[in-house]
Amino acid sequence: xxxxxxxxxxxxxxxxHILNLRKDVVQAVNGEANREIVEHLPAVGMAALKRxxxxxxxxxxxxxxxxxxxxxxxxxxxxxxxxxxxxxxELREETGYTPEKVRFMTKCYSSxxxxxxxxxxxxxTGLHKGERDLDDDEAIDVLEFPIAEMEQKVLxxxxxxxxxxxxxxxxxxxxxxxxxxxxxxxxxxxxxxx
Numbered sequence: 001x002x003x004x005x006x007x008x009x010x011x012x013x014x015x016x017h018i019l020n021l022r023k024d025v026v027q028a029v030n031g032e033a034n035r036e037i038v039e040h041l042p043a044v045g046m047a048a049l050k051r052x053x054x055x056x057x058x059x060x061x062x063x064x065x066x067x068x069x070x071x072x073x074x075x076x077x078x079x080x081x082x083x084x085x086x087x088x089x090e091l092r093e094e095t096g097y098t099p100e101k102v103r104f105m106t107k108c109y110s111s112x113x114x115x116x117x118x119x120x121x122x123x124x125t126g127l128h129k130g131e132r133d134l135d136d137d138e139a140i141d142v143l144e145f146p147i148a149e150m151e152q153k154v155l156x157x158x159x160x161x162x163x164x165x166x167x168x169x170x171x172x173x174x175x176x177x178x179x180x181x182x183x184x185x186x187x188x189x190x191x192x193x194x
Contacts, residue, residue: 003028003029005026005027005028005029005033005035006026006027007024007025007026008024008025008026008027008032009024009025010022010023010024010025011023013036018040018041018076019038019039019040019041019115020038020039021036021037021038021039022036022037022039023035023036023037024036024037035114036114037114037115037116038114038115038116038117039115039116040110040115040116040117040118041076041077041117042076042077042083042117042118042119042120043074043075043076043077043117043118043119043120044074044075044077044083044086044087044090044119044120044121044122045072045073045074045119045120045121045122045163045164045166045167046072046073046074046087046090046091046121046122046124046167047072047105047121047122047123047124047167047168047170047171048072048073048091048095048097048099048124048127049123049124049125049127049147049171049180049183049184050125050127050144051125051126051183051184051185051188052184052185052187052188053146053147053148053184053185053187053188053191054144054145054146054147055144055145055146055147055150055168055171056072056073056095056097056127056142056143056144057070057071057072057142057143057144057145057150057164058070058071058072058073058094058095058140058141058142058143059140059141059143060138060139060140060141061139069160069161070158070159070161070164071159071161071163071164072121072161072163072164072167072168073090073091073094073095073142074090074119074163075090075093075094083104083120083122084102084104084122086120087102087120087122087124088102088124091124092130092132092133093132093133093134093135094132094134094138094140094142095132095142096129096130096131096132096142097124097127097128097129097130098127098128098130099124099125099126099127099128100125100126100127100128101123101124101125101126101183102122102123102124103122103123103124103125104120104121104122105121105122105123105166105167105170105171105174106120106121106166106170107119107120107121108121108162108163108166110162110163119163121163121166121167121170123167123170123171123174125180125183126183146188146191147168147171147172147175147188148172148188148191148192150168150172151168151169151172153168154168154169172192175188175189175192175194176192176193176194178194181194
């Protein structure tokens, strides 16, 4: 049987621009326990797939991990913005592309043991190139890889970013299932047994 912990008391240790840190005391299965929780703004991630099977990826230095991360376009939702609207806005800002079709694929938690950070992942197809509108503190290289190659990179352990792993594997599964037959070139479909 699953035991549901109940909050007894809570205090904020830090309040920031994109996250807050609080310390809760909860009723746990064997008495009281402390929980340190990071409240994080919600985010979106975009699996941006061109008709020719090219999958948009980004190289961006991530200070928290101290290295360049290889990941899908992603960003924080603005206050009052729904996930799909945020998806379209963030994709255009970071890559310059605007999608004709947006399809919700999944919602994921980055690390449910200590943070409520939620990321909605969308598939974006029918891409039209325009101008990027990066934030002043962003330096992002946009790259393109065949979706079949990206799937192999994920399966080979070459992509440590979990939202990217989810986006790539969901996209490949949708292609194999035939859900994207009308949105991809024949040569791409053949790579996935379609």
